[in-house]
Amino acid sequence: MPISAYSFSALALDWRQFWRQPAAWLATLLLAIGASAIFVNRLEHYLSLQAQGFIGLQLDNDLLGPLFGALAALVVFTAPLLALAMRPVLLLNHRRLQARYRFGRAIGLLLLALLLMLAPLLPVFGLLALGASLKLHALLLPAAGILLLACVALLMSLALAVRIQHPASALAFSYLLLLALVALDALPGGYGLFGQFRPFYQGELTLAGLGYLTLLVLAARASVQAYLTASKASTYLSLGLLLAAIVAVQLPGRWQAEPVLSPAQQQMLAVHGKDLQLTLISADANARSDWRAQLEALKIWQPSLSISEQHPEALAPNLRDQLPGNSGLLLQRQNQSAWLALPIDQLPARIVESLSTLVERRDAQIVFLEGNGERELFGEQARDLRKLRDALQAQGLSGQPLALMPGMSIPDNTSVLVIASPQNVYPTYLRQALLQYLMRGGHLLWLREPDEPEALTSLETYLGVSRLPGTVVDPVAVQRGSPHPAIVIIDHYPEHPAFTHLQELTALPWTQALRAQAAADVAITPLLQSHPDSRLVAEPDQNWPDDAPKGPFTVGLLWQKTVNEQTQRVAVIGDGHFLADTALHNYGNSALALSLLQWLAFGDEALSPVLERRSEILFLPGWALSSLRYGVWLWPLSLLLLGCLTLWHWRRR
Template sequence: MKISRHIHRQLRIKNLFHTTLWLSILFGLAWLSTLRPIHFDISAGSRNTLSSVSQNVLNSLTDKIVVTAYIKKDPALRSQIKQLIDRFKLHKPDIELTFIDPDSTPEKTRKLEIGASGAIIVDYLGRTERINFLDESTLTNALQQLTGAHVRWISFLTGHGERSPEGQANFDLSRFGEELAQRNIKAQTLNWAEIPAIPDNSELLIIAGPRVDLLPGEVSILHDYLEQGGHLFWLADPDSLIPSGLADYLGIDRLPGTIVDMSAGLYGINDPSFVIIPKYPGHPITQNLQTMTLFPAAAALQSREESSFDSEVLIKSSDKSWTDAEERKGPLSLAYALTRQIDETTEQRIIVIGDGDFLANAYLGNVGNLELGLRMINWLLRDDRYVAIPVKSAPDRHLQLTPLSVTLMGFGFLLIIPIVLLITGWLIWYRRRRR
């Protein structure tokens, strides 16, 4: 059948019209997607969707969030960070992400004390939070901390050779005090020889390694404070003095000597008096804490069976550690969290840790020391805003095989399959030869 010119022209116009129509539809859909992106999460367990907790936190923020990632030029790592921030931007578009190579700004990097592994700085309304490990949980918790506007006061006991939140020596805690101040936690010194009382605005008492014992009147003040349900943070350094009656009251004993940890060499530290903690027992303080912590010259602690407090181990040394005085083998407890119900609405919280150097000016910037210290203070102040966001995983990602199954699979792949292939090849060769 011969097609006339007229019909041929009509077919060309029709095809051109259809092509133009489909291209217009595609360009229109592409333009609409730029106005309001639509995202669908079809992964198992909705692993690529923020939790309702994170969404609620973002919805409560009214101002711009600035995230500065001091990360080396690692495309894979930067891509992971950008993907996470993009998930947050779906619910709060005014999040600004900036990447800075620490090597390109050495002075600023030194000032911020950013190590080789980098850091993430989150800024909101002029307040900052530092994150060493970025995931949904840590970023949400950082935003939670930045929204706190209430000023809280804590008291550092002085007058007995304790570490001072105002002192600039390596031994002191001024840098930690500055970090607390940025989070609306104000530190004040307390000398019972001058004012024999604890201020009414103080929500926490910190005893940071005294070198001389408390006077009888001071012991009485401390006892009354604890009896009334006051919160306490006791840095029980191995070379510090134990305040009279405090260990008996809390039911916590400090073992003689310091901890020797041979696993420190695995992290490039040749001094075994440095205790490295890469993982932690389950407790709200250390939940989702992904960074290791470092404790120079720490003492081991031991809880008593009979105590009015409920105790939980916060930090344990490795099984390659021991005490240098009695050579008690590890794992050894470095810190305890104590709780006691005062009445129906009041829970008393106390932390005892066998080291104060981890918060000192000389060591605060090491790995996760600052983050752990801040978590401890927030828990003691009953600020439980650190949220636990469950990890979403696909239901079919893990395959558990019995030892028999592993043996049979190994036997099959290493022996049976090669033999079958050899026999098959020989049969093919033999049949072809006989033809």
């Protein structure tokens, strides 16, 4: 029979028969109520974090991602129930899927069932687009992903429902396969079979995601064939399937803490975790086994990681007395230790965070010279560096002020010394201490200013770095929105390990141009350069003379030399304003400062700084917030009312 023979009247008849099934109402109500509850919960959670001033909130990651993921799981969960409701309709009058006309008979009902699955989600998408003013593609891509996932889950469940004789067996088999999919996807680390499935159902329709769905359909078909071959849907096998489905529910819980580490965390573990020892301590052997399964996955990034288990009573008395609890994880590295009380959320990420407290960089000292008008770490003026001090602490770095007195030298444990725009002439003993520090291979960040005192010529001579008279002005920056031509905008950086992940613009106010004439054993790398149309003028005024020197000018450079078989690192920047409290968080100034200081202190193995992202604020007028909070419940209430009216109508007939 051709597809066209399947008329709309037949479709309407099938649709009425479908709605007579309790499973259809149960699945639809679950979808409607679940979608509404999930949406309201995620919205309230995001608004709560926003009200608390959380930094780095992102609509995609913190609202839409979890929301669409939960909705996709809800759709997949209700697919077997919808297939069970469709089963009597498709079997009516011997209209089975394996018949010659199966496609024409089933396609109409299948499309209506898919529409029914997505209908509870439509109010969520509509209210998001209306109230949150989100971009259309941010909603259409996840909707397409959920639609495709719903189609595959429904087809798989429908094939089982029609081919397996007992409805309970078909339902159990459907949930068993879906739960097996979840269990395989939840395998830790790189062992997850469906590792691309999560981004797929969040809207990224990748080729890998389509391939995994095809694999799922083929696996379902093979499983059904094996089931039919093994048994004619006996009661015992049906009970076995139900038991297997119940057991499968427990599997994802054992693997739910998949170690999703950021690239920076993976690098931290790979570089600094070679001699890390992890000891699980608990009197509960099952708990130790579960936690160890999570820790073993970390060996993907650090194969030499040492993991062991101990009962609290088996520990040495002196160690047991020092621990803050009897159930937790002891991290040990190079005579240092840290303790994590268990259980804890996101255990792998917390381990890497604790590792960062044990590595050598926690002992690093970034020393700021003070006492001669420099910018101060604890100063109260706008030119000072309090925000930089806080940013360093957030990276696990210690910034310390140092006021040298006669007879003192710069401490040997100084990881990098910072000279931040002195206003007074350095005395002789201080200049000598600086030269001694450099001669023994110390690392330095020198922030220069157009109006700095002229008493650091000895330092200039040693480094071979001098200043050009005047201030750099950038007319192109004014065209790009800069409030003053004396603010130089930097939009490109050299290929250097210090700036691998540095992509943002940086703004340098009242900048000094630099000139380098270094010795043969010194490597100079231009770090920051002004625009080719920039000028060097005596007064940073928009009306500069026509014969003013034209750029580009080097306003920042890196200086490297081998001292005692170690690489000495020095950075000279022709501006110190960009680190001040008034400018640190402008553009990418903070990223530049932290990347530069970490490279100076730790070299090429320095990690990229984890910078605070600005939160995406969800601005909602009162009517929009009310519609988002309460309007989404209109659909399940309407559906419930419709069900009651339909039941009343059937009873009357």
